Amino acid sequence: MVSRVIPVDTFDLTIFGGTGDLARRKILPGLYRRYRAGQMPEGSRIVGAARSDMDTDTYRAEVREALREFIQPAKLDRDDVEGFLGCLHYVAIDATGEKGWQELRELMRPDRVRAFYFSVAPALFGAIAERLHHHRIADADSRIVVEKPFGRDLASAQELNRTLAEHFDETQIYRIDHYLGKETVQNLMALRFGNVLFEPLWNSQYVDHIQITVSETVGVGGRGGYYDKSGAMRDMVQNHLMQLLCLIAMEPPSQFEPDAVRDEKLKVIRALDPVRPDDIVRGQYEAGGNVPSYQDDVEDPDTRTESFIAMKIHVSNWRWAGTPFYIRTGKRLRARQSEIAVVFKDAPHSIFGAEAGRHRNILTIRLQPNEGMTLVTTIKEPGLGGMRLIDVPLDMTFADALGAENEVTDAYERLVMDVIRGNQTLFMRGDEVEAAWGWTDPIIQSWSVRDDRPFRYEPGSSGPEESSMLLHRETRRWREIRE
Ligand code: BG6
Numbered sequence: 001m002v003s004r005v006i007p008v009d010t011f012d013l014t015i016f017g018g019t020g021d022l023a024r025r026k027i028l029p030g031l032y033r034r035y036r037a038g039q040m041p042e043g044s045r046i047v048g049a050a051r052s053d054m055d056t057d058t059y060r061a062e063v064r065e066a067l068r069e070f071i072q073p074a075k076l077d078r079d080d081v082e083g084f085l086g087c088l089h090y091v092a093i094d095a096t097g098e099k100g101w102q103e104l105r106e107l108m109r110p111d112r113v114r115a116f117y118f119s120v121a122p123a124l125f126g127a128i129a130e131r132l133h134h135h136r137i138a139d140a141d142s143r144i145v146v147e148k149p150f151g152r153d154l155a156s157a158q159e160l161n162r163t164l165a166e167h168f169d170e171t172q173i174y175r176i177d178h179y180l181g182k183e184t185v186q187n188l189m190a191l192r193f194g195n196v197l198f199e200p201l202w203n204s205q206y207v208d209h210i211q212i213t214v215s216e217t218v219g220v221g222g223r224g225g226y227y228d229k230s231g232a233m234r235d236m237v238q239n240h241l242m243q244l245l246c247l248i249a250m251e252p253p254s255q256f257e258p259d260a261v262r263d264e265k266l267k268v269i270r271a272l273d274p275v276r277p278d279d280i281v282r283g284q285y286e287a288g289g290n291v292p293s294y295q296d297d298v299e300d301p302d303t304r305t306e307s308f309i310a311m312k313i314h315v316s317n318w319r320w321a322g323t324p325f326y327i328r329t330g331k332r333l334r335a336r337q338s339e340i341a342v343v344f345k346d347a348p349h350s351i352f353g354a355e356a357g358r359h360r361n362i363l364t365i366r367l368q369p370n371e372g373m374t375l376v377t378t379i380k381e382p383g384l385g386g387m388r389l390i391d392v393p394l395d396m397t398f399a400d401a402l403g404a405e406n407e408v409t410d411a412y413e414r415l416v417m418d419v420i421r422g423n424q425t426l427f428m429r430g431d432e433v434e435a436a437w438g439w440t441d442p443i444i445q446s447w448s449v450r451d452d453r454p455f456r457y458e459p460g461s462s463g464p465e466e467s468s469m470l471l472h473r474e475t476r477r478w479r480e481i482r483e
Contacts, residue, residue, distance in 0.1 A: 008420045010041040012112045014104065016095065016128055017119035018048025018059070022147065024066040026178075027117065030413030032067055035084040036075065039417065047107055049093045049100065059090035095124045101135045114142040115419050122149065122156075126163040133167040143419050145174040148239055149230065150428070153444070154437040161430040170430060174419050179240040180426040181411030181418075184371045184398070188247045188340070189256070191365070191373070198363070199252070201344065204323040208360070208476075211326045211341040212244050214367075215333040215481050219291060219459075220307060224298035231305040232282075236329045238440045242269065243428075244367075245325055248340060249315050258424040262432055269435040273314040275443055282447075282454040283308030283464040285332040291459050294331075304447070306454045307331045310467035328467060328478070332459040335483045338367035343476075356389045364479070372397035 013031075015023050034040050048059050064085060067076060089107060093100030108114060116132060118125055125146060132138040144164070151157025164173055179185055192198060201207070214236060220227040227235060246265035253260035284307050287293040294307045308330030315325065344361040359378040366372050374393045381388040418426055446452070455464035462468075462481045471477055 006039075006421075008039060008041065008417055009113045010043045010111075011115060011420045012045045012047065012108055013115045013117065013416070013420070014047040014049055014091075015117045015119055016049050016093070016124075017117075018090070019050040019052060019062065020119055022119045023048070024063075025070055026410070026412040027119065027416065028063055028066055029070040030410050030416060032071060032081070032084050033075070033410070034413050034417060035087070036077070036080050040084075040087065044112075045087050045089060045107070047089045047091055047104065049091045049104060051092065051094065053092045054090060056088065056090045060085040060088050063088055095120065095131075096127045101131050101137070105135050105137045108137055113420050113422075114138065115145060115416075116142065117145040117416075117419075119147055122146075122151070122160060125160060126166075129164055129167045138167070140169075140172075142168075143172050143174055143422070144168055145176060145416075145419050147176050149234065150175055150239075150433050151437060152230070152234060154434060154441050157433050157437045161434065165430075171424070173430070174415075174424060175428040175430070175433060176415055177239050177243050177428055178411040178415065179243050180428075181415040182367060183409060183414075184365060184367045185244065185247065186426070187371075187373075187398075188244075188365060189261075192248075193252050193256075202342075203319045204321055206344055207323050208343045208345045209324045209326060210248060211343065211479055212241055212248075212328075212339075213341075213479065213481065214241060214244075214329040214338045215335060215462075216329075216331050217333060217336050217460075219285065219297050219332045220294065221292065221297045227307075228298040228300060228303055228305045232307060232309040232329050232331075233440060233444055237309060237311070237327065238436050239428075241327050241329060242436050242439075244340060245313070245315075245327065248342070249320060249325070251319070256425065258427075259429075261425050262429045266429070266432050266435055267317075268315060269432065269439060271315050271317045271320075272439050273316050274439075275311055275313060277446060277450065277452075279312040279470065280443065281308075281310045281464060281467040281470055282306035282452065283310075283330060283457045283467070284454040285330075285459045286456050288459040291332065304453055308333070308454070308457060308463045308467070310463060310470055312470055324474075326471060326476075326478070328463060330457075330463050334460050334462055334481045336369065337481050339479070340365045340367070341479050352387050352389060356387060359389055359391055362479075370397055371399070372401075 015027060017023055031040065031046060064081065067081060091100050091104050091107065093104060116138065118128060129144065151160055192202065246268045249268045250264040253264045284294040287296065295301050295303055310328035313325040313327060342363040346358060346360060350356055362376040364374045374395045376391050376393050378389050378391055381390045415426060455466050457464040462478065468478060
């Protein structure tokens with residue numbers, strides 16, 4: 001089974017920050033893969049725009065290097081690489097001045113989808129939006145793509161929304177949360193709304209609790225300056241984990257259409273209760289082995305920013321009242337593992353007696369690595385001598401089920417193609433982002449009011465011990481983070 005390539009219209013995509021890290025690591029390699037898949041129509045162009053003075057040939061040479069670094073050698077076909085580089089142009093531009101804008105304008109052609117990717121600091125969004133408008137480079141059909149962080153609190157997110165709205169309509173603004181572009185995250189919706197099996201059980205009557213874990217092995221070295229001002233709450237929870245929670249908790253939209261889906265997600269965010277201080281555990285990794293501590297990574301011995309957070313969250317609506325959502329995410333943990341586990345309640349009555357023990361169905365959706373699903377089911381232990389029950393997983397790894405050639409598409413390449421197609425379903429709407437900050441802000445503010453300090457945890461562990469207590473005190477357990 002090989003994925004179908006759905007054609008898109010010919011486009012001119014301008015990447016502001018075209019020499020930056022995200023462009024090199026994700027956007028340009030993703031576009032190369034689409035080119036190879038035959039999804040970049042003849043005549044489409046990618047314009048790298050950045051501050052440095054260089055010509056198009058030098059830019060192409062830089063991008064060639066980036067492809068060597070970030071594309072597997074087996075996929076670096078010489079003709080494909082040269083063909084792709086031939087679609088690239090470069091404009092040296094001053095985001096806050098006048099240099100380069102006229103040149104960019106001259107590069108734009110009629111009858112092409114025009115998209116502008118703002119892969120730059122949010123402080124420049126306003127200046128770029130203004131100039132695109134002023135120089136008549138963007139028109140009413142153009143799209144702009146903005147990256148996180150979209151604000152650092154409600155006030156700054158509102159300000160950014162206002163700034164963009166001065167020149168662009170909401171239907172033209174694509175706010176990226178790359179988690180929404182992950183294949184398995186979309187599979188969550190297919191699982192819930194494409195099967196009859198799960199939805200009748202998807203509520204507090206049958207679900208005991210839900211766990212969302214996004215665990216990483218990397219530290220914050222190299223981006224300490226950014227990270228220490230954000231912490232796990234702003235960097236991961238307010239966006240990625242919140243989006244996962246919304247997709248699990250939302251009501252079925254009537255159609256898989258941008259506003260229908262986003263309306264339902266927004267209702268979930270609005271139904272989130274404020275989180276009590278003793279339902280939150282924050283942590284910071286210590287030094288260990290040959291890795292430095294969080295404080296050393298961010299070069300601040302007094303920092304109180306969290307590199308780990310675990311929380312118990314309540315969604316106050318008819319479907320979920322009484323079923324807690326436990327979420328956790330952190331750096332320098334035991335393994336890179338992102339998964340959602342739906343832990344169902346015990347059978348209402350055990351006909352097998354106390355010796356049969358306690359058994360529960362657990363549906364696990366693995367986002368990465370080994371994308372797939374497991375449903376833990378209870379069966380009889382084989383053999384004679386009575387009825388003993390054991391739990392066995394019904395395991396489906398997507399790569400096995402769908403064939404290795406059906407490789408998982410990277411989130412960025414899917415999202416960029418959705419921009420060209422004009423499909424906003426997998427992008428965050430302005431009110432959604434604001435609602436997420438509205439829930440996050442008081443939690444963050446309470447830490448400074450209470451002078452809260454994160455607990456320490458060993459690198460390579462599952463986070464601070466206190467995070468286990470969050471569940472133990474309710475006779476529940478986190479699922480293991482396994483190497
Ligand atoms: C980014 C965060 O948005 O997501 C990073 O800023 C984090 O801190 C990354 O490492 C995780 O993304 P992924 O796709 O590797 O799970």
